[in-house]
Amino acid sequence: MLDTIIYTLQDFMTYTKGITYLIMGGILIFMPLFWYFLTGRE
């Protein structure tokens, strides 16, 4: 349990920004695929 506790702002920013960048990477892959699905029949 102890290893999931964030003690400093530095840790908090590193953790949340790291997760955010991973999500943004996922979005970068997902959105063009969704666009491809959306316009696939045109």
Added chain:
Amino acid sequence: MALDKPVFIKPKLTLFNIIIGIILVMGLILTILRFTKGIGAVTNLDNNNPWGIWIGFDLLCGVALAAGGYVTSASCYIFGLKRYHSAVRPAILTAFLGYALVVLALHYDLGRPLRLPYPIFYSQGTSSLLFEVGLCVFLYLTVLFVEFTPAAFEWLGLKKIRAIVVKLILLLTIFGVILSTLHQSSLGALFMIVPSKLHPLWYSGYLPIYFFISSMFAGMSMVIFEGSLAHRYLENEMDATHKKEASGVAFGFAKAASLIMMGYCATKLIGLAVDNNWHFLGTSWGLWFMFEVVGFVAFPAVLFAMGSREKNLTMVRFAAIWTILGIILNRLNISIVAFNYHLPAADRYFPSLSEIGTSVFIVTLGIVAYRFITTRMPILHEHPDYKAH
């Protein structure tokens, strides 16, 4: 087809008119009660909950759902998508009525109609977000009124003044988009002052962005929904061009709304990550949050995408209604449900019947005004003297 010059139409005694009449009489009684007995006589508001459904529904939902005006006129006049031209006038009319009713609803909450011009002309609170919202709504309502006037001038036969206003349309559209960007986002920013009162799943530094992005697909969904209603109940007012373009408008807006809604879901996900709110998702509030975002944004986004792809108008119209419900749910969650979430149940707000009755009255006024105008002025068809503007 609507009359192209002003004449008196005798109202018919239909079931619809009787129900409308009952609601209007009830609303007038509630209005008299509100302005003679005070806000406490008709609402459940208190010091913990000073904003109820008159703000949460009438104002926040009203402004979001009236966004069809700027979305449609920007598509047509700024992005040059002329295939949406037939949707501009109904969308502008809905937006104009929506904003006019927002201002009317605000009178019920504030209770001092004669003081309405004060924040703009007498005592400007330039450091307040509410001042910015008030100024934008005041200016945008004026812009919408001017954008709506060509239809009225055509009906009244005032050709010269109509020609002047038509020349200003592009300028007004640009001004309208700027004002909408400002106040749609500022309505979200209003809630950034209550970090300890609004549940962390809804509270975010991105609230202004959420409000602005969601207003775009709210406006598009309203244009689709309103188009389907017009097709069903006001078909005899529509000319061949409007009927022909209606499905194209629905599919085009469905495609755009779908992409924007997926983008909105993405920003919601980023908001969760930035604030590290993942642990709340396992709570009952988390389930309610997921119900809103997945059930009323991601789900209709997929429906819009499938409907647009398969050219399925029924699916697109269903998704539009679902999205509108989602917008209402989102605004009510932020302003009422997740607001003051830490208070004991006895201190939580639930609207009184009079508050709900007043909101129904205000929405009914909008429906009556919309029907009155569309059955008289060239909104759903082109006036024979002014074809192809």
